[in-house]
Structures are given as C-alpha cells and as structure tokens.
Amino acid sequence: MSNENIQTIDVALGQRSYPVWLGRGLLDDNERWREALRGRHALVISNRTVAPLYMDRVAKGLHDLHWSAFLLDDGETHKSFANVAHALDALAALGATRDACIIALGGGVVGDLAGFTAACWMRGIDFIQMPTTLLAMVDSSVGGKTGVNLPAGKNLVGAFHQPRAVVADIETLSTLPDREYRAGLAEIIKGAAIGDAPFFAWLETNAEALAARDEATLMHAIATKVRYKAGVVARDETEQGERALLNLGHTFGHALETAGRYTTLLHGEAVAIGMVMAAKLSERLTMSNQADTERLEQLLKAVGLPAALPDGSDPDKLLALMRLDKKNVAGTLRLILWRGIGHAEIVTGVDEDEVSAVLREAAWEEG
Numbered sequence: 001m002s003n004e005n006i007q008t009i010d011v012a013l014g015q016r017s018y019p020v021w022l023g024r025g026l027l028d029d030n031e032r033w034r035e036a037l038r039g040r041h042a043l044v045i046s047n048r049t050v051a052p053l054y055m056d057r058v059a060k061g062l063h064d065l066h067w068s069a070f071l072l073d074d075g076e077t078h079k080s081f082a083n084v085a086h087a088l089d090a091l092a093a094l095g096a097t098r099d100a101c102i103i104a105l106g107g108g109v110v111g112d113l114a115g116f117t118a119a120c121w122m123r124g125i126d127f128i129q130m131p132t133t134l135l136a137m138v139d140s141s142v143g144g145k146t147g148v149n150l151p152a153g154k155n156l157v158g159a160f161h162q163p164r165a166v167v168a169d170i171e172t173l174s175t176l177p178d179r180e181y182r183a184g185l186a187e188i189i190k191g192a193a194i195g196d197a198p199f200f201a202w203l204e205t206n207a208e209a210l211a212a213r214d215e216a217t218l219m220h221a222i223a224t225k226v227r228y229k230a231g232v233v234a235r236d237e238t239e240q241g242e243r244a245l246l247n248l249g250h251t252f253g254h255a256l257e258t259a260g261r262y263t264t265l266l267h268g269e270a271v272a273i274g275m276v277m278a279a280k281l282s283e284r285l286t287m288s289n290q291a292d293t294e295r296l297e298q299l300l301k302a303v304g305l306p307a308a309l310p311d312g313s314d315p316d317k318l319l320a321l322m323r324l325d326k327k328n329v330a331g332t333l334r335l336i337l338w339r340g341i342g343h344a345e346i347v348t349g350v351d352e353d354e355v356s357a358v359l360r361e362a363a364w365e366e367g
C-alpha cells in the first residue's frame with residue numbers, strides 16, 4: 001500500500017515512543033502495523049457494533065497468529081471493571097504470554113478498557129490502538145490514559161500505559177453516526193481552547209465545513225489536535241503538571257456523565273457543557289471575560305454540540321460528584337479554569353460556593 005496521504009505524528013517518549021498513523025485505508029495496511037506486534041498471540045478487543053464493520057480487515061493481518069476476539073456490548077456502561085475481568089479471562093483462554101498484544105478496535109470505551117487490560121495482564125503487555133470514532137482518533141487513543149468507570153465516578157480505576165502504535169483509519173468514520181461525530185469535535189475544540197488561539201479561530205472559520213465532514217478540513221483538524229496532545233503528553237506523561245490542562249471541562253463533564261449513569265450524555269457532549277461551565281466560573285472569578293465565553297458557546301453550537309446544562313440537573317448532586325475528581329487535593333477542588341481563548345490554568349482550592357453559584361445559575365437558566 002502506498003504511503004501517500006498517510007500522516008505520521010510521533011509521541012516522543014524515549015524508548016516508549018510510538019507513531020500515530022492517520023489516513024485512509026490503514027486497517028488494511030497490515031504490513032505497517034504488524035511491525036508493532038512482537039509475539040504470536042493477539043487479542044482483539046472491540047464491540048458488537050464495530051466488529052461486524054471492521055474486524056475482517058484486522059483479521060487479515062492476523063491470519064498466521066494465534067488470536068481471538070473479545071467483544072463488549074455497546075455503550076459507556078460497559079467500560080467496567082467486570083469487563084476487564086472477562087477480557088483477562090479471554091487472554092488466559094488464548095494462552096497469551098508476555099509478548100502477546102491487545103488490539104483495541106473501536107471508540108474510546110474499547111480503547112480505555114483494552115489499554116487497561118493490557119496494563120494488567122502479566123503486569124503489562126503491548127497494545128495497539130485502532131480508533132474508529134473521531135473522539136478516539138483525536139484524544140483517547142493517544143497518551144496512554146487507560147481505565148474504567150465505577151458507579152461512583154468516571155475513570156476512577158486505571159493506569160498510564162502507552163500503546164505501541166495508533167492506527168487511525170479515517171475511512172471508518174464513514175459509518176460513524178452524526179451525534180458521535182459531533183462529540184469528537186468537542187475534544188478538538190477543547191484542545192484549541194486550552195492552548196492554541198489561532199487554531200480556535202481556524203475552527204470558527206471552518207465550523208460549517210467540519211460539521212459537514214469535509215475531508216481535507218477534518219484531516220487538518222485531527223492532525224492539529226493529535227500533534228498538540230502528543231506534545232503535551234511528551235512533556236508530562238503522567239500528569240504531574242501541564243497535562244492536567246487537557247482536563248478542561250472534565251470535572252463538570254464527568255459529574256454530568258456520572259449523574260446520568262453514563263447513559264444520557266456522550267462524553268464529548270458532557271465535555272462541551274463542562275467547558276462552558278468552566279468558562280462561566282472563570283468569568284465569575286474574574287479570570288476571563290464574557291466575550292470569550294460567548295465565542296466558545298457559539299463555536300460549540302455551530303458544530304451542533306450542547307452548551308447548557310441538561311434539564312433537571314441537580315447542582316448539589318453535581319458538586320458532590322465533583323468532589324471525587326482525581327485532580328482534587330487535600331479535600332479541596334482543583335479545577336482547570338480559563339484565561340480565555342487559548343489559555344487554561346490549573347487552580348487549586350477553588351471555593352465550592354462559587355462553583356455552586358455557577359451551577360445554580362446555569363440550572364436556573366435551563367429550568
């Protein structure tokens with residue numbers, strides 16, 4: 001297969017560096033991704049929606065290996081500890097040795113769970129990310145955050161475990177439902193909002209083309225976001241500092257997802273709303289201005305994302321859920337707040353009364 005139009009973005013982590021390949025037809029290009037497989041065992045983890053669409057292409061590249069598949073039911077609720085145990089059982093049934101490789105074929109749910117399974121089996125084996133959603137291509141497949149949810153909160157169990165390669169075949173996006181596609185745009189907008197004001201302006205100009213899935217525009221957006229995230233991860237792999245900025249909107253967003261028992265809002269939608277809440281809180285704390293909040297809201301709406309709290313949101317419940325966020329320290333809220341387009345900041349000891357006031361106002365506006 002020709003290398004034309006395939007972009008390679010490196011995640012520079014010394015001996016654990018890996019490529020993110022981005023382009024059309026990559027699932028069929030097994031000569032390329034087979035190099036990341038070291039042993040003779042492979043477990044493909046996917047789900048019941050994605051496997052019928054794309055498993056055949058991956059299977060062609062595994063024909064001479066000892067491999068099997070483990071399929072999740074579809075949905076965020078299946079990113080669970082119980083399913084990690086089932087995936088580990090599948091590795092045992094396969095007779096997987098330490099040189100085995102897990103292939104994650106699907107969206108972020110599959111990728112997070114497969115990566116965590118890889119981190120656990122025999123204290124850590126290889127895995128390859130084959131993201132099939134926009135969100136997974138621009139965010140979850142890159143950077144090695146793996147894990148699962150608990151009923152008490154999002155991603156409360158997990159490990160940092162980097163993949164050996166990311167194979168982002170944009171052809172797979174042709175079957176992705178619109179709502180899921182838009183959810184992926186939220187994580188692209190997030191990257192621009194945190195650290196790239198010119199990219200934010202470019203997104204504003206190209207919002208219509210992006211919403212219409214224009215391929216050249218989309219390729220530019222995906223590559224820009226992946227390059228940005230790869231840089232942050234290379235500088236701060238385990239979130240000792242700067243990487244926490246990638247959590248803009250997530251303390252609110254994860255609380256919204258958990259409050260809806262992982263069934264009402266998609267992750268990207270929750271992050272979109274969460275970013276607006278973070279912007280409003282930042283405005284209230286005089287860190288940013290109303291004009292920038294409005295630009296953020298406008299851009300999110302322009303690509304079809306929600307920007308307001310869902311009907312019936314309970315501010316007290318959301319605040320209680322935010323108290324279990326992993327960024328918090330010494331019992332105080334540690335949030336990613338905003339200095340305006342292109343600038344986010346980690347703020348420790350945020351006053352809960354201020355957070356509560358923003359949530360109440362937002363819930364009242366919706367009610």
Ligand SMILES: NC(=O)c1ccc[n+]([C@@H]2O[C@H](COP(=O)([O-])OP(=O)(O)OC[C@H]3O[C@@H](n4cnc5c(N)ncnc54)[C@H](O)[C@@H]3O)[C@@H](O)[C@H]2O)c1
Pocket residue numbers: 047049050053074075076079106107108109110112132133134135136139140141142143144145146154155172173174175176177180183187266267268
């Ligand atoms: N690890 C990280 O750094 C990171 C970053 C962002 C998000 N996440 C996590 O990722 C998850 C969200 O990922 P997601 O948005 O990809 O959701 P998802 O994995 O649930 O996939 C979205 C939906 O699209 C379907 N699907 C996937 N690919 C398809 C395709 N090509 N054609 C048709 N349907 C397809 C899936 O079956 C599912 O129904 C959340 O759990 C979130 O916490 C992790």
Ligand SMILES: O=C(O)C(=O)C[C@@H](O)[C@H](O)[C@H](O)COP(=O)(O)O
Pocket residue numbers: 139143145154155187239243244246247250326
């Ligand atoms: O890669 C990161 O770092 C991120 O924070 C990316 C987020 O978009 C992603 O949702 C991540 O899973 C959140 O991680 P968590 O540490 O808040 O669980």
Ligand SMILES: [Zn+2]
Pocket residue numbers: 139187250267271
């Ligand atoms: Zn996210």
